[in-house]
Amino acid sequence: EVQLVESGGGLVQPGGSLRLSCAASGFTFSTYWMTWVRQSPGKGLEWVANIKEDGNEKNYVDSVKGRFTISRDNAKNSLYLHMNSLRAEDTAVYYCAREDLLLGRGAFDIWGQGTMVTVSS
């Protein structure tokens, strides 16, 4: 079964750090762009970052540039989001998603169930 499972969320104080993980299974992870998307409470989805198949290209939304780092370990079929200098506005459910370029650009066809990050003192 094709699957993405996020983990690593939790409660963290403002200014703190957290690392999210996304475990992929059921497909050849190393051949897909991967993406992080978040949803703040009561709000819509927000694209956060993506990373190329080999990890050599990464892109971020302006609001997290310099604070978040996306990475991947293709040998472990895993995607990561390292989050530093966390702010209250980073509170959200964080989803990892696969972009299937064989379908088309922006076809985020597989999503995880999400992991909740709460930034609060």
Add this chain to the structure above:
Amino acid sequence: QSALTQPASVSGSPGQSITISCTGSSNNVGRYNLVSWYQHHPGKAPKLMIYEVNKRPSGVSNRFSGSKSGNMASLTISGLQGEDEADYYCCSYAAGSTDWVFGGGTKLTVL
């Protein structure tokens, strides 16, 4: 405030058709044919319904269709069914400070 504007809610009766709009700008929807739509039942993983404006992934019902005109994209659901009740989000590639932008979401209620 989301870069793409969607109505907060729409509703329809079983068997009817509804359309959800997604209004962007010349920097996103108007410039690229890279609009996708997602169905999201709270607490579950979002599901891809439409990509590249009007293409349906395998397994998605042909009751779902997408279109675009200028800076506005639309998702139409025909023959409404109770299981269609969910939140729907549009997404577009965007020039500028972010690769991809989402709409604020539309809650579909099947009456």
